[in-house]
Amino acid sequence: MAPPEKAFPVSWDQFHRDCRALTWRLNEVGPFQAIIAITRGGLVPAAIVARELGIRVIDTVCIASYDHTRQGDLKALKGVSADVAKLGGGTGKGLLIVDDLVDTGKTGRLVRSMMPDAHFAAVYAKPQGKPLVDTFITEVSQDTWIHFPWDTALSFQPPIRDGAG
Numbered sequence: 093m094a095p096p097e098k099a100f101p102v103s104w105d106q107f108h109r110d111c112r113a114l115t116w117r118l119n120e121v122g123p124f125q126a127i128i129a130i131t132r133g134g135l136v137p138a139a140i141v142a143r144e145l146g147i148r149v150i151d152t153v154c155i156a157s158y159d160h161t162r163q164g165d166l167k168a169l170k171g172v173s174a175d176v177a178k179l180g181g182g183t184g185k186g187l188l189i190v191d192d193l194v195d196t197g198k199t200g201r202l203v204r205s206m207m208p209d210a211h212f213a214a215v216y217a218k219p220q221g222k223p224l225v226d227t228f229i230t231e232v233s234q235d236t237w238i239h240f241p242w243d244t245a246l247s248f249q250p251p252i253r254d255g256a257g
């Protein structure tokens with residue numbers, strides 16, 4: 093993957109609004125029996141979607157792949173819990189998978205192989221990942237790096253007259 097050129101910083105306030113916008117769409121295609129958050133990026137959106145849809149059964153699939161901006165090979169550290177897999181009839185039927193974004197689509201492909209009939213939602217999508225996701229809110233270009241609120245903080249900017257950076 094070429095190094096990302098553009099930055100797309102997302103504040104907590106913006107992310108919360110985008111997760112509620114995602115939920116408006118998901119409310120049209122539900123109801124869902126349970127949510128599966130793809131950790132760690134899917135944890136915050138899953139919490140917001142669960143509250144808005146009134147879903148109380150929440151599972152995780154733990155996948156590691158990126159070391160900051162470089163994606164290594166995917167490692168599934170934890171699969172779907174047996175109870176939730178049973179709820180989905182073993183193929184994910186009526187289950188909602190939530191992640192923060194799809195980039196190359198590799199994570200989406202792995203998760204879909206686990207639960208082919210589940211509904212896969214992400215807040216943001218890049219062109220390469222779009223074909224993997226059923227519902228998303230905002231598309232960003234492939235060479236954009238999204239900075240999530242849990243990865244960032246506001247920082248002091250020195251005054252311009254003192255030769256700001």
Ligand SMILES: O=P(O)(O)OC[C@H]1O[C@H](OP(=O)(O)OP(=O)(O)O)[C@H](O)[C@@H]1O
Pocket residue numbers: 130131132133134155156157158159163191192193194195196197198199200221
């Ligand atoms: O479509 P892909 O190219 O697979 O990229 C998308 C995935 O990458 C990030 O997770 P990451 O693997 O960095 O782990 P994290 O969620 O714990 O940060 C992001 O949260 C998605 O899950």
Ligand SMILES: Nc1nc2[nH]cnc2c(=O)[nH]1
Pocket residue numbers: 158193195236237238239240243
């Ligand atoms: N924070 C962040 N993680 C990613 N993992 C894959 N793509 C991205 C991205 O654009 N931003």
Ligand SMILES: [Mg+2]
Pocket residue numbers: 130131132133134191192
């Ligand atoms: Mg992730």
